Amino acid sequence: MKKGIxxxxxxxxxxxxxxxxAIAAYPITPQTHIVEHLSDIVANGELDAVYVTVESEHSAxxxxxxxxxxxxxxxxxxxxxxLELMHEILFIxxxxxxxxxxxxxxxxxxxxxxxxxxxxxxxxxxxCGWIQLFCENxxxxxxxxxxxxxxxxxxxxLLPVMVNLDGFQLSHxxxxxxxxxxxxxxxxxxxxxxxYTLHPDRPLTMGAYAxxxxxxxxxxxxxxxxxxxxxxxxxILSEYSKKFKRKYNILETYNFEKSDxxxxxxxxxxxxxxxxxxxxxxxxxxCGLVKVRLFRPFPDAELAALxxxxxxVIVIDRAMPAGGMNGPVYNEVAAxxxxxxxxxxxxxxxxxxxxxxxxxxxxxxxxxxxxxAKKGKSKEKTNYKVIGVRA
Numbered sequence: 525m526k527k528g529i530x531x532x533x534x535x536x537x538x539x540x541x542x543x544x545x546a547i548a549a550y551p552i553t554p555q556t557h558i559v560e561h562l563s564d565i566v567a568n569g570e571l572d573a574v575y576v577t578v579e580s581e582h583s584a585x586x587x588x589x590x591x592x593x594x595x596x597x598x599x600x601x602x603x604x605x606x607l608e609l610m611h612e613i614l615f616i617x618x619x620x621x622x623x624x625x626x627x628x629x630x631x632x633x634x635x636x637x638x639x640x641x642x643x644x645x646x647x648x649x650x651x652c653g654w655i656q657l658f659c660e661n662x663x664x665x666x667x668x669x670x671x672x673x674x675x676x677x678x679x680x681x682l683l684p685v686m687v688n689l690d691g692f693q694l695s696h697x698x699x700x701x702x703x704x705x706x707x708x709x710x711x712x713x714x715x716x717x718x719x720y721t722l723h724p725d726r727p728l729t730m731g732a733y734a735x736x737x738x739x740x741x742x743x744x745x746x747x748x749x750x751x752x753x754x755x756x757x758x759x760i761l762s763e764y765s766k767k768f769k770r771k772y773n774i775l776e777t778y779n780f781e782k783s784d785x786x787x788x789x790x791x792x793x794x795x796x797x798x799x800x801x802x803x804x805x806x807x808x809x810x811c812g813l814v815k816v817r818l819f820r821p822f823p824d825a826e827l828a829a830l831x832x833x834x835x836x837v838i839v840i841d842r843a844m845p846a847g848g849m850n851g852p853v854y855n856e857v858a859a860x861x862x863x864x865x866x867x868x869x870x871x872x873x874x875x876x877x878x879x880x881x882x883x884x885x886x887x888x889x890x891x892x893x894x895x896x897a898k899k900g901k902s903k904e905k906t907n908y909k910v911i912g913v914r915a
Contacts, residue, residue, distance in 0.1 A: 526700040531662035531689065532557035534701050535601070535627050538669035540571050541709045542625075544599040545716075546591035548576040548584045552606040553639045554691035555629035559601050581606035585613035585624075592622040593730055595721035597673065600624070603691055604631035604645045611649060617684045618653030619746055620730050623676030623716075624684040625669065626654075630791070631691040632878040640879020641691040643791070643842040647852045653746060655685040655753060656820040658790040662699035664817075665689050667772065670704070671764050674713050678760070681753045682719060688819075690792040692879065704768055712767055754821050774818035775826055779805070783812030785895055786831070787887065788857060789840035790816045793876060797840070800887035811891050822856050828864040836894050837861075837868045841908070842876050850908050869897070872908035886911050 529537075535558045539547070547566070549559035566575040574596070576587045581602050592598040602610060607628055617624055630646055632638040646656065655675060659665045665687065672685040689695055720728060734742055754774075761772040778794075779801050780786065787797050794815045801811050814830055816823075831837055841851025850858065854872040861868060871894055875882040890911065 526702050528698050528700055529662070530557065530696060530698050531665055531701075532629070532695045533561050534662050534666050534699075534703075535669060535689070536561035536565065537703060538666040539599045540565055541704065541706060542597065542599070542670055542673045542713055543710075543715075544571070544573055544597050546574045546576070546588070546596040546598045548578055548587035548591065548598070548600050550578050550581050550584045550602070550606065552581070552603050554631060554641075554695045555601045555603040555606075555627065557695070558627055558629070562599075581609040582613060585610040585617060588624045588626075589613065589617055589620065589622060592617075592624050593620065593722045595716070595718040597677070597716040598622075598624045599626070601627040601629070603629045604633055604639075607645045607649055608633065611652070614649055614652040614654060616731060618750075619742075621682040621746075621749065622684055623673070623682055625672045625676055625687065626684065627665075627669065627687045627689065629691040629695040630688055638878040639691075641693050642877045642879065643688075644844065644877075646686065646688050647843040649686075650820060650852060653683070653750060654820065655681075655683050655750065655757070656688060656818070657685065658688045658817055658819060659694065660792055660794050660815065662694065662697070662701050663770070665694070666701055666703065667764065667768065667770060670709060670713060671760055671772070673716075674760050674764075675753070675757055677716050678756055679719050680756050681749070683750060683753060688791065694792045708767065712764065750821050754818075754823065757818060772817070774823045775830065776815040776817060777830065778813040778815070779810070780812035780814070780830070783810045784835040785810070785838065785891060786812040786814055786834050786836070787838045787840060788814045788816060788853065790819065790853065791842070793840065793842065793882060796882065796884050797887050800884040800891070803884060803888060804891060809891070816853070819853075824856070824860040824863065827857070828860050828866060831861065831868055832864065832866050834868050836871065838871045838873060838890060838894055841872060841874050844874060844877060845908065854908065869894075874908050874910045875912075877910075880912060882911060
């Protein structure tokens with residue numbers, strides 16, 4: 525039975541369903557409702573967990589490292605400047621192979637000060653060694669948080685996971701959400717059994733000092749771990765899909781097979797792209813969409829298999845390149861096209877910065893612009909275009 529609920533509150537309820545044992549939190553817009561509601565759940569005795577209030581996001585992630593290293597199922601949430609204040613500690617959590625799950629209500633970075641949505645916060649942290657999943661709607665947020673714990677805690681993985689949901693555009697809207705039954709979640713996500721823990725009776729070292737003779741091997745092993753997590757992630761998403769009757773893959777497509785021109789995007793903006801595609805279909809124009817659910821590790825082989833016969837690929841980024849030639853998602857796609865020798869025309873559009881609306885008609889205009897591009901132009905465009913920027 526579906527329940528109308530704010531998506532932030534639904535994220536908290538998902539953490540409750542996952543039976544988290546430790547929460548360390550610091551409030552920051554637009555994720556405050558997540559940790560605020562969790563504090564109520566713990567205070568009311570609905571969840572048997574330790575709730576640690578801290579003085580900053582840096583401390584929140586530090587506390588999460590401590591509770592996870594001690595063997596507790598650990599959860600936190602943050603946004604924007606809070607994620608960047610954690611930045612130093614994010615690398616430690618992943619290098620120590622601690623299965624922390626963190627919801628990130630994506631928000632633009634200052635300056636200028638903005639509390640609204642884009643992906644600049646998570647893109648600044650994209651290479652910190654965390655598995656990163658993106659959600660399109662509230663149902664995906666609930667399901668992904670539950671799956672994230674199963675992924676993180678699998679002994680073949682043992683890595684922290686970020687669950688990304690768009691701030692305000694997703695976090696603060698009320699949506700109909702089907703919550704799984706607690707008994708079913710317990711079967712899918714059993715009690716956490718850590719491989720190693722800090723315990724005074726069983727001394728061990730985590731994050732020991734490494735000389736130059738050892739550091740490279742340690743980082744190489746960590747990199748192999750996140751690469752090797754890809755088949756496990758696919759396996760767990762498939763298992764969840766079968767058990768709860770909701771389809772989840774690392775990549776999803778829409779109106780894809782017979783379309784020569786396709787968008788690639790992440791997050792809630794996919795719903796407006798799908799609306800644009802439906803409108804284009806009425807005018808006998810064919811356009812498709814690839815929704816990237818898993819961004820780290822990047823599923824390059826799987827995405828290459830989808831793109832190998834496409835004519836035009838339009839990559840939607842929601843973060844400014846900041847001195848680069850193109851946006852971060854575009855750079856990933858461009859690299860895989862070169863690696864797999866795919867001859868598609870590649871385009872990059874930056875949209876929705878600081879929460880600016882990007883509407884279905886904007887994507888229709890992008891489609892029309894791309895398909896009308898003159899033949900003989902470079903196969904890979906060397907710059908990007910910002911939708912809606914005023915001169």
